[in-house]
Amino acid sequence: MNQNLIKVAAAQIDGAYGDIGANLSRHLGLIAQARASAVGLLVFPELSLCGHSAGKDALRLAMARDDPVIDALAEASTDLHTVFGFIEEAPAGQFYNSQATVANGKLIHVHRKVQLATYGKLRDGLYYAAGTVCGSFPLDARWQMATPICADLWNPALVHALACDGATLLAAPVSSAREAVGAGFDNPSAWDINLRFYALTYGVAIVMANRVGNEGMMSFWGGSRILDPFGKTVALGSASEEGLIIGEIDYESVRQARFLLPTVRDARALRQRAATHALAQD
Numbered sequence: 028m029n030q031n032l033i034k035v036a037a038a039q040i041d042g043a044y045g046d047i048g049a050n051l052s053r054h055l056g057l058i059a060q061a062r063a064s065a066v067g068l069l070v071f072p073e074l075s076l077c078g079h080s081a082g083k084d085a086l087r088l089a090m091a092r093d094d095p096v097i098d099a100l101a102e103a104s105t106d107l108h109t110v111f112g113f114i115e116e117a118p119a120g121q122f123y124n125s126q127a128t129v130a131n132g133k134l135i136h137v138h139r140k141v142q143l144a145t146y147g148k149l150r151d152g153l154y155y156a157a158g159t160v161c162g163s164f165p166l167d168a169r170w171q172m173a174t175p176i177c178a179d180l181w182n183p184a185l186v187h188a189l190a191c192d193g194a195t196l197l198a199a200p201v202s203s204a205r206e207a208v209g210a211g212f213d214n215p216s217a218w219d220i221n222l223r224f225y226a227l228t229y230g231v232a233i234v235m236a237n238r239v240g241n242e243g244m245m246s247f248w249g250g251s252r253i254l255d256p257f258g259k260t261v262a263l264g265s266a267s268e269e270g271l272i273i274g275e276i277d278y279e280s281v282r283q284a285r286f287l288l289p290t291v292r293d294a295r296a297l298r299q300r301a302a303t304h305a306l307a308q309d
Contacts, residue, residue, distance in 0.1 A: 041240030082154030227258030230284035
């Protein structure tokens with residue numbers, strides 16, 4: 028068995044707005060399917076438990092990290108890392124657009140969206156506090172994973188920092204509608220360029236999960252995908268159908284990609300020299 032290989036999947040779903048019970052059932056069903064297919068990492072879209080526009084109902088839909096719904100998803104994720112979106116209620120009445128990673132009955136990591144999208148028809152900044160940390164964590168002995176949420180991936184500095192700090196795999200949960208930004212901005216083609224750029228520039232594998240269906244006046248275009256560290260598409264979802272998009276990624280391809288195009292090596296060296304220079308000036 029090739030220990031460098033990992034089978035990954037994007038869960039492309041049509042979420043039920045505000046119905047956490049229905050969304051939980053859908054999550055559990057897809058987790059069971061993923062386990063049956065020997066998937067090691069399953070990624071759901073942004074805010075997958077509550078709906079794209081759920082921020083305005085945060086008082087009803089938010090949950091703490093020890094919520095029974097999160098516990099249920101963790102318990103179901105045996106021999107599998109599951110990444111899903113929820114509204115997190117933190118101490119002092121703070122609400123975040125968050126992405127949790129669970130495995131084997133435990134909450135492994137929570138990322139709070141840093142780059143709140145408040146433009147076009149997007150309203151993150153009206154309802155959520157901004158996260159302050161964009162970090163990574165070990166998926167296993169080889170892969171170091173991060174879970175930047177949607178607009179986080181439109182801030183190149185965040186992705187650059189993640190790559191320099193060791194990330195080799197990006198779980199990219201998004202909730203992207205065709206109308207989100209406005210006329211003249213083609214979201215499907217823009218995301219294709221964005222993700223392929225990061226994959227091949229930094230030598231990272233990417234599992235992007237988008238939703239399908241409609242919510243209010245927003246139509247979601249699916250297109251969930253898996254990219255290898257050379258920016259090549261391993262698997263691609265449809266524009267309208269729910270389901271699992273499954274593929275394999277190989278850590279050996281990270282080694283090869285970063286040896287041939289040493290962006291991360293050189294960027295880390297530049298950061299170190301800049302830090303050393305700053306200390307010398309103090």
